[in-house]
């Protein structure tokens with residue numbers, strides 16, 4: 001009897017006690033989908049936001065310069081890949097000569113981002129900064145409409161940020177996606193189209209891109225953009241409530257998801273997740289590819305991209321269960337990984 005107790009203790013209890021535990025709130029937890037967000041509002045962020053407002057309202061070059069100085073200091077320590085680099089971009093643009101500015105706005109996607117925030121004397125940019133840093137009260141700020149508006153402005157500035165290439169190394173991500181002219185791709189959780197527009201160039205006039213999202217404002221922005229640019233190979237799909245990818249019988253060569261699967265992994269019920277992943281499988285042509293880009297754990301002391309992250313091993317194992325085989329993986333920056341699966 002004593003032998004059995006000792007065996008149980010050694011086999012189960014003692015290893016449990018000795019195994020280091022990681023709290024879900026720790027930065028080293030395997031998954032984090034909470035509010036512990038690196039895009040938090042900080043005193044320096046507010047100070048820089050005030051300078052951006054001053055620059056916009058009174059045209060002060062000194063305010064633009066001061067905002068840039070603050071962002072140069074706080075981007076490496078507070079907010080990697082967030083709104084700071086986009087706001088710094090606006091301040092830099094503000095200080096440019098007219099020919100420099102025209103050059104910076106040559107890319108129509110960047111020009112469209114600028115126009116969105118600049119129209120009506122920078123009304124949208126002022127509103128974003130005021131809402132984000134609580135610099136002005138909005139009558140709707142405690143209502144669902146107000147929260148949705150603030151979330152849309154925040155998402156838009158984060159996802160279509162002209163400085164995104166710098167921090168994300170987007171062109172490296174694009175270069176390893178197996179997508180050729182004439183092929184079809186579903187950009188699931190497309191947001192306002194940062195990747196969709198790049199895919200549209202990659203697949204050309206004989207290929208097609210489906211931009212799938214559950215937020216109609218993002219899709220409206222894409223629709224306006226493709227109409228203005230005369231892009232005919234992108235179709236937007238509202239897949240709300242998001243329990244499938246909404247392709248309804250259409251098949252694609254590649255399904256792509258950037259910074260979405262951590263939500264599906266961490267926040268969906270098991271039946272919803274089953275339905276979502278099965279709909280990806282159903283939408284892929286035989287031998288089709290699933291590409292996931294997501295936020296991973298980083299070593300202590302290194303700034304994460306954003307609060308939400310999930311260890312890639314969790315996703316790889318879960319998708320294996322769903323019948324996806326990992327073919328290749330990459331990490332062009334420490335904060336993000338890229339997984340390429342084949343449906344088997």
Ligand SMILES: C[S@@+](CC[C@H](N)C(=O)[O-])C[C@H]1O[C@@H](n2cnc3c(N)ncnc32)[C@H](O)[C@@H]1O
Pocket residue numbers: 155159160188189190191192193194195212213214215218239241242243244257258259260263
């Ligand atoms: C973090 S954003 C990333 C946007 C885009 N992939 C990018 O990298 O620029 C995630 C997007 O997924 C959308 N989304 C969330 N849940 C979804 C679901 N179940 N199905 C489709 N889209 C979803 C959100 O509305 C949001 O636009």
